[in-house]
Amino acid sequence: MADTSLPAAAPAVAALAEAAAGPPVRPGGRGRRIAWAVLTYTLLTLGALVMVLPFLDMLLGALRTPAERLARPPVYWPRDPQWGNFVRVFDELPLLRWLANSLGVTAAITVLQILTSAMGGYALAKFHFRGRLGMFRFAVGAQMFPFFIFLIPWFFILRYFPLVGGNNLLGVGGMGLLGSYAALVLPFAVSWYGIFLMRQFFLAIPDELLDAARMDGAGEFYIFFRIALPLVGSGLATLAIFVFLYHWNEVLWTMTVTRTAPDLQTLPVGIYLLRGAFEQEATKSLQQAAICVSVLPVLIVFLALQRYYVASVTSGSVKG
Amino acid sequence: MRAFLSSKKAAPWLFLSPVILFALVFFVLPVVFAAYVSLTTWDSLTPPRWVGLRNYEYLLTRDPVFLRTLWQTLYFAIGTLAIGVPLALVLAYAFSRSRHQGLWRVLYTVPMVTNIVAIGFIFWFVFRQTDGLLNRVLGLFGLPGPGWLTDPGLAMTSAILVFVWMELGRNMLLFAAGLGSIDESYYEAAKLDGAGHWQLFRFVTLPLLRPTLLFVVITGFISGMSYFTLMLVLFPGTQGGPSRAALTTGQYMYQMAFEDLRMGRASAVSYILFALVSVVTLIQLRVMRRGGVDAH
Numbered sequence: 327m328a329d330t331s332l333p334a335a336a337p338a339v340a341a342l343a344e345a346a347a348g349p350p351v352r353p354g355g356r357g358r359r360i361a362w363a364v365l366t367y368t369l370l371t372l373g374a375l376v377m378v379l380p381f382l383d384m385l386l387g388a389l390r391t392p393a394e395r396l397a398r399p400p401v402y403w404p405r406d407p408q409w410g411n412f413v414r415v416f417d418e419l420p421l422l423r424w425l426a427n428s429l430g431v432t433a434a435i436t437v438l439q440i441l442t443s444a445m446g447g448y449a450l451a452k453f454h455f456r457g458r459l460g461m462f463r464f465a466v467g468a469q470m471f472p473f474f475i476f477l478i479p480w481f482f483i484l485r486y487f488p489l490v491g492g493n494n495l496l497g498v499g500g501m502g503l504l505g506s507y508a509a510l511v512l513p514f515a516v517s518w519y520g521i522f523l524m525r526q527f528f529l530a531i532p533d534e535l536l537d538a539a540r541m542d543g544a545g546e547f548y549i550f551f552r553i554a555l556p557l558v559g560s561g562l563a564t565l566a567i568f569v570f571l572y573h574w575n576e577v578l579w580t581m582t583v584t585r586t587a588p589d590l591q592t593l594p595v596g597i598y599l600l601r602g603a604f605e606q607e608a609t610k611s612l613q614q615a616a617i618c619v620s621v622l623p624v625l626i627v628f629l630a631l632q633r634y635y636v637a638s639v640t641s642g643s644v645k646g
Numbered sequence: 647m648r649a650f651l652s653s654k655k656a657a658p659w660l661f662l663s664p665v666i667l668f669a670l671v672f673f674v675l676p677v678v679f680a681a682y683v684s685l686t687t688w689d690s691l692t693p694p695r696w697v698g699l700r701n702y703e704y705l706l707t708r709d710p711v712f713l714r715t716l717w718q719t720l721y722f723a724i725g726t727l728a729i730g731v732p733l734a735l736v737l738a739y740a741f742s743r744s745r746h747q748g749l750w751r752v753l754y755t756v757p758m759v760t761n762i763v764a765i766g767f768i769f770w771f772v773f774r775q776t777d778g779l780l781n782r783v784l785g786l787f788g789l790p791g792p793g794w795l796t797d798p799g800l801a802m803t804s805a806i807l808v809f810v811w812m813e814l815g816r817n818m819l820l821f822a823a824g825l826g827s828i829d830e831s832y833y834e835a836a837k838l839d840g841a842g843h844w845q846l847f848r849f850v851t852l853p854l855l856r857p858t859l860l861f862v863v864i865t866g867f868i869s870g871m872s873y874f875t876l877m878l879v880l881f882p883g884t885q886g887g888p889s890r891a892a893l894t895t896g897q898y899m900y901q902m903a904f905e906d907l908r909m910g911r912a913s914a915v916s917y918i919l920f921a922l923v924s925v926v927t928l929i930q931l932r933v934m935r936r937g938g939v940d941a942h
Contacts, residue, residue: 362743365740366740366743366744367740367744369736369737369740370737370740370741370744370750373737373754373814374750374753374754376811377753377754377756377757377811377814377815378753378756379779380768380769380772380779380811381756381768383768383771383772383779384764384767384768384771387771399776399777400776400777402777402782441664442664442665442668445661445662445664445665446661446662446664446665448661449657449658449659449661449662450658450662453654453657453658453661455655455658455659458658461662464669465665468669468673470924470927471673471677471920472868472871472872472919472920472923473872474872474896474899474900474916474919474920475676475677475680475916475917475920476672476676476680477899477900477903477916478680478683478903478909478912478913478916479675479676479677479679479680479683480672480676482679482690482909483671483672483675483676483679512672513672515664515668515672516664516665516668516669516672521665540654546653546654546657546660550661571759574761575759575760575761575762577761577762577763577875578875582904593761594761594762594763594764595763597763597764597767598763598766598878598879601767601882610771613767614767614771617763617764617767617768620761620763620764621760621761621764624759624760624761625756625759625760627759628755628756628759629752632751632752632755635755635759636751636755636819639755639758639816639819639820
């Protein structure tokens with residue numbers, strides 16, 4: 327185990343040396359300062375190991391040979407790493423189909439939520455109309471409703487949606503929207519939190535700017551899309567990255583509506599529902615390879631955009 | 647008509663129209679529908695039959711499993727907070743005084759962007775009794791390796807540990823943001839009065855961190871009370887862990903609805919759970935407010 331800790335520990339050791347040398351550790355005796363630095367970085371390093379080791383455990387698992395798994399006692403460090411498992415798993419499971427579904431569904435939800443949140447937030451922030459306060463309170467209050475309340479009713483609303491999927495005007499005859507991508511996307515078309523967040527960003531735009539455009543004869547939609555929207559770009563990015571990562575990893579609802587529709591399953595849901603294919607110990611390396619594949623795309627997106635993501639996490643706690 | 651549609655008077659309603667439409671179909675209708683269904687017995691194949699409050703009466707007085715799941719759910723929600731919040735706070739304290747924050751941030755937030763199926767399976771392997779990573783590490787120290795996922799007395803605790811692991815980065819970032827917003831002058835003043843490290847933490851940091859603490863505790867409690875996707879993956883092929891020891895109310899409702907097709911009773915479960923969560927959240931808000939906080 328000792329050698330896995332090295333990569334994570336190396337920067338910590340360097341930081342330790344730096345911290346011992348100067349601020350920003352709070353003043354005090356030099357000995358105390360070093361003691362605090364040691365404590366700080368030991369804690370952070372230990373925590374980081376606990377965060378990272380389970381992932382390495384999964385990677386090692388994906389690289390084991392069936393013989394190594396069946397050996398008594400089982401082999402931990404793969405002697406002959408099976409990198410080929412990452413190729414083979416694409417033959418064994420419809421990973422590309424699941425990947426495409428994940429990408430399509432998540433992109434659709436993100437675009438819809440961005441659009442509805444921006445429009446809704448803009449209306450609540452920049453117009454004075456009867457009912458504005460009521461609408462705002464509704465958006466805030468709706469956030470209080472937990473997701474599990476909606477599982478059953480959403481299922482049947484989609485099932486009995488009129489005039490689609492073989493249903494007649496009364497919503498009977500077919501399967502409605504169940505079994506279509508709409509079942510995965512529509513229930514998440516609006517985010518109350520998103521409206522709330524975008525409203526905050528639009529509040530920062532001065533009214534004079536929009537009124538000046540109105541004086542020049544610009545239409546309301548032109549003002550929204552061409553003037554207001556570009557000014558909240560960072561807000562849109564924050565919301566987009568948050569929504570994308572959240573829905574890429576959404577499992578419960580997708581599983582509920584795609585249990586009988588394998589063509590619509592997303593990456594995590596497919597891996598979960600097909601777990602029966604890996605009951606045999608010898609095949610578990612492939613299962614772990616599939617899990618690696620499901621983690622990797624979003625990890626790359628996250629690493630590229632982590633600055634925005636961090637902003638989106640902490641923005642929820644800021645006083646509204 | 648065209649002139650009206652592009653006027654300033656109509657604009658907010660046009661901008662809000664998708665939201666209003668959505669609210670009617672996917673919010674108001676479901677809330678009313680679920681309330682109605684909870685007063686019926688309905689297998690989703692034949693028309694629902696009105697039974698009044700009988701589902702609620704059955705769950706609260708006769709169902710032996712339901713009350714047990716409520717306790718187990720509370721144990722899970724409170725356990726994750728009791729372990730996770732102090733841990734995140736201590737780490738945030740260390741984090742906000744460290745260098746290379748970008749690196750630490752990435753390491754601690756990776757679980758937040760990992761899908762729950764992957765997390766569940768990762769820990770299913772980590773927790774394996776004979777050859778899992780955790781018991782191997784315990785073995786290095788000569789400690790016995792328990793059956794984390796197979797021992798009914800441990801199953802829910804294992805789920806708590808995974809959940810704490812998942813949420814640690816988020817809570818640490820929230821606390822770090824809270825710590826960062828505390829003005830340095832408070833510390834200077836306290837230090838002039840001779841306050842030590844512990845006193846600084848107890849009398850300056852903690853009171854000023856209350857809004858963040860409130861936010862973390864309340865959102866954590868709500869998500870802990872409604873959570874069960876992790877348990878589905880950690881305990882595959884069971885009805886909520888060994889001897890149902892990791893069965894939460896949410897999962898009980900899910901099984902009732904989508905496996906046993908008891909939509910009426912399941913809807914009643916969801917409303918009871920919702921009521922419970924709301925009441926506890928209001929109490930938390932009240933208590934924290936009395937402590938001099940007015941967040942949100």
